[in-house]
Amino acid sequence: MISISRSVAIATALLAANPIFGGSATANESPDPASLEFFEARIRPILVENCYTCHSAETKPAGGLRVDDHQGLLDGGNSGPAIVPGDPGASLLIQRVTNSNSNRVMPKEGEPLTDQQVADLTLWIEQGALWPALKVPESLGKDRGWYEALRQEHWAWQPLTDPEVPPVSDDSWANDDIDRFLLAALDEAGLAPVGDADRATLLRRVTFDLTGLPPRPEELDAFLEDSSPDAFERVVDRLLDSPQFGERWGRHWLDVARYAESTGPSRNIPYPHAWRYRDYVIDAVNADVPFDRFVTEQIAGDLLPADSDEERDRLKIATGFLALGVKDVNQRFKVRFEMDNVDDQIDAATRSVLGLTVSCSRCHDHKFDPIPTADYYALAGIFTSTVNAAGLRNQMGGGGLAYYVPSLLIPLSGTPPPPPEEELKELEAKVAEAKAAWDAIRGTREGLARGPDGRPVQRGYRDRFEKLNAELLGLTDPAAQGFAVHGVRDAEQVGDTPIRIRGEAEKRGPTVPRGFLTAFEVPGAPAINPAQSGRRELAAWLTSEHNPLTPRVIVNRAWHHLHGRGIVSTVDNFGVTGDEPSHPELLDHLASRFVRDGWSIKRLVRAIALSRSYQLASEATPEHLDADPANTLVWRHAPRRLDAEQIRDAMLAAWGSLSLDRPEGSAARHLKMIEMRDNGPEAKEIHEFADASRSRSVYLPSLRGVTPKALEPFDPVEQTLVTGRREQTTVPAQALFLLNSTVVRREALAVAERLLGRDGDDDDRVRELYRLTLGRSPSDGEVWRALGFLAEYERSDSATDDVELVRVADEPEPAIGATVEVVDPDQVDQSAVAIAEVDVRPHDTRSAAWMALAQAIFASAEFRYIR
Structure with missing residues (x-):
């Protein structure tokens, strides 16, 4: 073995x-x-x-x-x-x-x-520079006796099977074999599934699940009027073919890839070109790149053959998966910095694809799973043989722009045009002059003295040097001109790496050969090419059809996103401390089918969405709740809250202000490569840009520690770790945000103005409001209550809040630092309205009443939840 x-x-x-x-x-x-x-x-x-x-x-x-x-x-x-x-x-x-x-x-x-x-x-x-050796633990390198038992017993390590479809009590109920596996378990428990969801509920559910957006009123009308037997199938196919599918399901992978546009945590330095990896993921999902190929490109894209410069560049960008993790640029020691980055890469590659906590073996043999320290360092050798070309220097020293090393990026095809010679010479001279002045004054009595603004006098010298240096980089940096990206490449010297005793980077034990995990067998796994890092072989091992974990993990992730709970609830942990599958045969059926279908994510999502079980209603009976309160057996479709991006996008979509166009790049590309404080000017600019953006939330700036305010209350993704399942909390801050946030109030006013600008009576307006926000028509009783609320509000003194609208002249997506013009709401071109952190004022009581009604619906549980 x-x-x-x-x-x-x-x-x-x-x-x-x-x-x-x-x-x-x-x-x-x-x-x-x-x-x-x-x-x-x-x-x-x-x-x-x-x-x-x-x-x-x-x-x-x-x-x-x-x-x-x-x-x-x-x-x-x-x-x-x-x-x-x-x-x-x-x-x-x-x-x-x-x-x-x-x-x-x-x-x-x-x-x-x-x-x-x-x-x-x-x-x-x-005489050889002899040095007392470290004491090597006696257990190092010895396979623990109970590991072999775990390899034989734990369900996740066993080879993938293709179970027979079980007989069920009512075969006509099932749309797919998926349903038969679920119904067989329900039969055994003596439970029956609830009825089907109504068509409006089903359309809202599947549209949010597949695109992250609510259905438009015209889509609702078309579906409700279509009585053909394949009406829902055609809806699913339309959603799968839409660009918004890649944005939604690409966001799921970005969570797993711990995607962010800055290093965090100690000194937060931007990754100005990370957006290229984000766009790569969205495009790959929309193109339905087979998942085995998708993983291979991100692990070893730079080592794969390419038919064109464009394809070669795409593959290089894909390796941003390994480069964009957390980096402690405050780390004083180069070797510790490098081994911390290796640990991040091991965790990202194994937890995202295998659902295993391999990084627990960095310091000692895994306490629960059969992953000895030697296995960890077998993988570590692959990544110590890889250059993490994120564009950052690899240890603390200097300040400001000294963090940025353009040569530590991955060059793309083509040659940047040379900068204007005269402008370059002039800038170089100014930079040299500013640097000399900064070097001469820093640390001196004159430099440390406080100026009129209370800051040390030398700070002005440093600011001037950094500003000029940023201008010089903008003129000469190939990445700023689109010719380099964050990624990885093989090191000039590749080879195996020693075990680090107790995980301490400097304390080296015996060297272990590069290789893979020994917790399970992957027949036919390739041997490491000694002339390369081994990433290509690692990718082949990860995506082998004989790897029992990779297909199970990804189909479980898809099930989780469509049902709210995975077949294995611990979607990022398939180890011994994780949960066992609720339907092991169904899990293997889906995994085997996924491999047979060419590792297609779209075919997997389509099959689950078209199953009868996915289309169940969300209602619960006392009998069902008593027998299976957690809905483990999937007797209904469990309601779940929209995530942070869906809530924001749905509010913008209700008015029609949400732009479905992909913005060019990211706001982060305009940031200087300097330390960014959570409350500093750079963070303020990012918040202002995010507040003003009308793009989908997946395109908002995504810097660690600088979460857009519209997303922050609703448990956005933790960007430091692989996250297949986001936390969901219910806390007072969420209600306060929906009641008081300028973002919410502005969108509510925009909806109100849209409705009041239309012909028709208030009954029609109420019905349209429900269709825009909740994806359904209201009952007569709901219309009556809404009209009563409006009348009461207009009679009250409540409509006195200060509210304004802002517009960014001639800019669909305002740049950082753009000037905004406050204008009269009556003169606003609605297509140009953008968001800013100001209050908004309805120009009359009637508008205020409709704004309050729209805001109340935004704050309602029905708006925030998918049934």
Whole structure:
């Protein structure tokens, strides 16, 4: 078995490692006690007393060099390796402690090293630079006995099956084999499914589920008037073919891909070109790219063949999946920064596709699933052999624009046009002048003095330098001109990586060969190409038809999005601590069928949507609730709340102000590559842009820690982790938002003005309001109550709120920093109205009454829930 072979490989590596000196002696050598004593008595004190102040884990390591760690000395800092075992002359450490240049000699502070200390260091390096090795845990590399039992017992590790369709009590009830599996379980429990949903409810449900938007009144009329037996089938096909399907179901994958347009969390730096990955996902979903290919492109797109430059660029953009995770740019140590990013990539690749918490094995063998630490580092070797080209420097140092490294991006095809020569020279001169002024004043008494605005005087110098540097980057940066993206590529040097003892990046144990998980078998899995990172083979292993988890996980995600609860409720955890499937045979039926159907997401969604079970009503009887209160057996269609994006989009769609055009790029591309504070000017600009946008919510700026206000109350996605199931809370802030938010009030006023501008009486207007907002016609009683509310409101003194409308002149999508003009509502061109964080005032009591009615419907449970 694979697990045994990996254990043998690790045991061999352990035997080959010297028990005292890490990586510096052969297996047959015994540690020399005298050498050990020499290091501890003569070498370590030199490093501690003279070097640790600037080059250790206790401080930000100057020049990126650590001398309190053997690997740190071997890797070196910004200038290269500090020591070359066996060659003192080539060792920078010796060169620096013996340098005659007072500006280059080390240590910088205190007395220089004595001749004896230099001689000791030289002898130490000459004899191999021996260093006491880490104590390797005895359990490392040993397959835990209970792991094998788990491999044999846990349902998720077992090969995929194609179960026979069970007999049912009423075969005529079923539209699909999906229904037969569900009905068989209901028969066994002595329950019957409830009746079918009414047509208006069904249309609203499927339109929201497939596109994220409410049905338009004309779509409702057409469906209600169509009595043909395939009317609903044609609705589903229309929705699947619409561009809005990719926006909705692409958003589901973006949740799983922990998509965001900034690094978070400690120092939040923008990813200005992340929107290209967002658009890649939406386009791929709309094109129904087979899911196995979809995953392969995101894991190894840069390693796949392409027929054209356009296709090559698309594949490079796809690898943004691996590059756009959380990055702690405040991390002081390069190796820790790199291993944290590797951990993020392992978690994203495995939890999204396999539904496993593999990252738990970073520090120790998994406590519940058969995933030893060795498996984690077998995967880690694939990603340490991969350059995370997100455009960011890889450790703390400097400030402001020093975070951005354009060379650490993935170039696209084509050559950027050269910038105007004269303009370039002029800007370069200004940047050099500003930098010299900044360097000269920072940290000085004059620079630290407070100016009239209360800020240090030097801040103005820094701001000028950063502003000019941003202009220079905008002129010369290929990414800003569309010729580079965030992504990954293979490293120049690829190879296996050592286990990190207890997960600490500097504490290296035995090296393990690159490979895959051993929790389950994938027959025919390819061997890693030693000349490449192994990402292409990893993608093939993940998407193999013999991988038991990948098809199960994705069909379960689809079921969750259409039914509100997965067949496995823990959609991101198929391990031992996750839930067991409520219908295991149905899960395998769907997974096997999915693979046979060419891994098509659209065919999967279509089959579930056309099933009888999906079309059930949401009503519940006491008998059903007593027998199965959680609706685990799917005897009805469970009601569920719209998510944050659906609520916002539905409010905009009710008036008709929602733009279905894809905006160009993202607001984040206009941000400077500097630290962005949650309450700083950059965040304020993003909030203003989001408030003013009429685009679908999937296109709003998506920066970590800067959530658009219209989405924030309704549990938007957590952007730091793979999220297949969003949290749903009911808290007072949601009601307060719907009652007081300018966004809600403005959309309610827009609906009111639209209705009042139409011909007809108030009865007709009330009926149209219900159709626009709730996707159905009201009953006569509801019309009567609404008219009574309007009359009472107009008689009251309630319509005195201050409200204004704003317009951005000639801009369908206002840019950051755009000037907005406040205008009289009567003069507003409704097609140009945009949202801004101002209050709105109806120009008369009648408008105020209709605005209040529309807002009350927006705040209602029926508007916020799908039945």
